[in-house]
Each structure stands twice: as C-alpha cells, then as structure tokens.
Amino acid sequence: MQAIRLKLEEYIRNYLDLWDFYGVIRVVRKGEVLFEDAYGYANIAFGIKNDLHSRFSIASVSKQFTAFAIMLLHDKKWLDIDQPAQRYLPAELKIDEAITVHHLLSHTSGLYNFYDFENDFFAGYNRMDYSRSDFFRRYILKKPTKPPGTAYDYNNSNYHLLAWMIEQVSGEKYEDFIRNHLFGPLDMENSDVDDGCKPIRNRSCNYSKDFDAIVKSPYYNEKFSIGAGAIVSNGDDLYKWYACLRDRRLLSPQAYARFFKVNQNHYCYGLEHRHEHGTDKYSHGGDHLGIAAYVRYDFDEDSCILILSNNEAINQYRLGHAISDILHRVDVEAPAKHEEVPLDESKLQAYCGTYLKDKIEVELIQGKLYFTRFAGNLHIEIYPVGEGRFARRHSDQIHPYRIAENEKGQMTFFGFSKEDSGTPGK
Numbered sequence: 001m002q003a004i005r006l007k008l009e010e011y012i013r014n015y016l017d018l019w020d021f022y023g024v025i026r027v028v029r030k031g032e033v034l035f036e037d038a039y040g041y042a043n044i045a046f047g048i049k050n051d052l053h054s055r056f057s058i059a060s061v062s063k064q065f066t067a068f069a070i071m072l073l074h075d076k077k078w079l080d081i082d083q084p085a086q087r088y089l090p091a092e093l094k095i096d097e098a099i100t101v102h103h104l105l106s107h108t109s110g111l112y113n114f115y116d117f118e119n120d121f122f123a124g125y126n127r128m129d130y131s132r133s134d135f136f137r138r139y140i141l142k143k144p145t146k147p148p149g150t151a152y153d154y155n156n157s158n159y160h161l162l163a164w165m166i167e168q169v170s171g172e173k174y175e176d177f178i179r180n181h182l183f184g185p186l187d188m189e190n191s192d193v194d195d196g197c198k199p200i201r202n203r204s205c206n207y208s209k210d211f212d213a214i215v216k217s218p219y220y221n222e223k224f225s226i227g228a229g230a231i232v233s234n235g236d237d238l239y240k241w242y243a244c245l246r247d248r249r250l251l252s253p254q255a256y257a258r259f260f261k262v263n264q265n266h267y268c269y270g271l272e273h274r275h276e277h278g279t280d281k282y283s284h285g286g287d288h289l290g291i292a293a294y295v296r297y298d299f300d301e302d303s304c305i306l307i308l309s310n311n312e313a314i315n316q317y318r319l320g321h322a323i324s325d326i327l328h329r330v331d332v333e334a335p336a337k338h339e340e341v342p343l344d345e346s347k348l349q350a351y352c353g354t355y356l357k358d359k360i361e362v363e364l365i366q367g368k369l370y371f372t373r374f375a376g377n378l379h380i381e382i383y384p385v386g387e388g389r390f391a392r393r394h395s396d397q398i399h400p401y402r403i404a405e406n407e408k409g410q411m412t413f414f415g416f417s418k419e420d421s422g423t424p425g426k
Helices: 002-018 059-075 101-105 132-140 156-170 174-183 235-247 253-259 316-327 345-349
Strands: 023-029 032-039 041-043 207-210 213-216 231-233 272-276 279-288 291-298 303-309 353-356 360-365 368-373 378-386 389-392 401-405 411-413
Touching: 002 032, 002 316, 023 235, 023 316, 059 101, 059 156, 059 174, 059 231, 059 253, 059 279, 059 291, 101 156, 132 156, 156 174, 207 378, 231 235, 235 291, 235 303, 279 316, 291 316, 303 316, 345 360, 353 411, 360 378, 368 389
Parallel strands: none
Antiparallel strands: 023 032, 023 303, 207 213, 272 279, 279 291, 291 303, 353 360, 360 368, 368 378, 378 389, 389 401, 401 411
C-alpha cells in the first residue's frame, strides 16, 4: 500500500504542477486514507484558503441524491418508478403520459434538451428571478424529441422534474426532504441544498479565468438547478454517502438492485457504471461555472475517490481515471499539456469572428486568441495545438476545440459558421 501511496502523491503533484487547482482531493481504500490534501483559495477577497473541511458546490454529482430520494419514495410505495411520471407531478407540470419515472431517472425520456448554445437559458434566463411554472412552460413543456425509452440523452430537465415530483409526493420542499431523509440519517452535517440565498458556512466561492486574471464565476440563480445540481458538500460527508451506498443503508435490497441497474449508455440512476480492472465502478462528474467535481466508487474493493474544486483548472475525469488506474497498479502516462503549434497573427485572424452572437465569438487580442463568452464578459484564451485545433490555456482539456472550414469553405466552431448568423449545418 505504501508503494501505491507514493505513486498517488507523485502523479497528483506532477499533475497539479501544471494547473492552478483550487479544491480538495481525497482517496480512501478499505478505510485507509491514501491521499488527501487541500489547495488554493476558498475566498480570495478574505485570503481564506481551502482546507479539508471546505464545502463545495458539486453540480451534477447531486443527481445521485435526487435519484436515491425517488427510490426511497418507491420503497415506501408512495410512487412506482415504472408508472407515468405525470401521475406524481402537480397539475400544472404535466408531461407526456408515455414518460415514466424510470425514463427520467435513466435520461431516456426523450424530452427536449435546452442545454445548448442556441437557447437563452445560460447567462440569460437562469440569471432571472425563479418561477417554477414559467421555467417549466418555457423550457421543459415541449414536444419530446424522441419516443420515451428509445435513446439516452443526458438532460437536466429529467432531474428537475424528479425534484418537483419529490415535493408533490412527500409534501416537503426538495431541500427539506433531502435533509430529513438522507443528510440527517447519515449525519451529513456539512451538506445542504443551495437555494442561492441562504449563507452556507465554510462554503468555497467559485472562480473562473477572464484573460489571465482570476475572477468570480458568472452569476446564475441556483434555484434553476433543483434536482440536477445545487447540492453543497465536503469530503467528510461524501465519504459518509459512499459508505451508505457500500453498506446498502436506507433502501431495501430490491430498491438498491434497481438503483444500480445499468440502463442505456452505462447509466444507472444518478451514477454511471463501468466494469474496469475486473470490478464494477460507479462514478459521476459535475461541471458548471467555477465547479469541477468527481466521485468514483468501487464497492468490491472498497475504494472511494473524491475530487472537489471551486475553479475550472483541472479535468477531474482525467485525474480521477488516473488515480483509479494507480490504485490498480496500472501504469499511467505522466501528466502533460497539449504542445503549442505557433501560428502567426495572420493565420490566427482567419479563425476570428462571431459564430453565434453573444455566445460563441473568437477574438485576437494583443496577439492571443480568445474564445469569448457571455456577451464578451469572459475571455478564455485558446492556443493552436494542430491544424484547426485549439486548447484552453489555463485549464486541462482532453479534447481540444475544433475550428475548421466546412465543405462550403465557411469557418465553423461548435457546428456554427461565421457567415450564417449562427445556423448549424449551413
């Protein structure tokens, strides 16, 4: 075990030498902490550094808690996950009757997915005052794009609906149900559901990069994350949660069997499944503005990997996978950045332009190329790493961006071309 501990320390040290990570990493195996440390700032303005007890937003890692709460209600026979979801939703939030609770849990509902560049949800609607009914009518109450059960499509709408279902069936607010039936019984005193208003003690602030400066991450109203995100927790509590799943607490064996059953695209309920190194592994990541979270559970070998971050410097998936490989004595490549391929300004200029107004723009500023977001309020430096391929300067990116000419000779980025005012595929 000491050899594994030393390899973990070496790899994580070398990886973090490349990136300005803020957060906490914890690796536990058979109850023994093999690695844990805290990095960077919880609050720059007050000079407060992260420590092992800091609390972080965990974004979509929250989904497993929503799914588990639904299984608690299923265990109590307050709902049946194989029945139409609309039976358990308020009258004003009805959806297609063919969509079951299971379809929502497994991301196979076929509901319209509004999490793309074209919609005005991000950096627009989600900064507004929250209205559940307006949110539902505007972004969720649309004709399904596929028949339920036919295709996997990761969609936060599914988990918003599940949260509202929990409220309807239980008579409790979502945050109260999670606290009373999950956090409380498991003694997870450092976990909470963020509503965007209440102060949360010891919670780390989220940071992004604008040019090469550290800035507060753009504002969004956390109420719009209900069910799909919004949970705040720390390493201590998330290990308690791991132990609950490992020891099969709170749910019946039948409910656990359904919770961990693998559906389309390796997705269970709020967790992804992979069979690697001869064992079953369950994981989930969380990405949002200033958030990079990752959990990985191996119940057979009793190991738990937790990565929590309040900035966007690392790729938590790459780091988490490497840690898992090291635990299984698999050789991993030394951490490295994408090698830069210098281009002169005239060639860089060819990539500049507006691909989707106020959302996807590329600018050349003082000889550097920037992917500009949020109506020009956030500038992400990108650098060339190959023909038409660009990587972020200040954050680890597995797959570089692709900016290239289409068959019509138009420069395209994310499927949008400069000349067509943002119509994909033109």
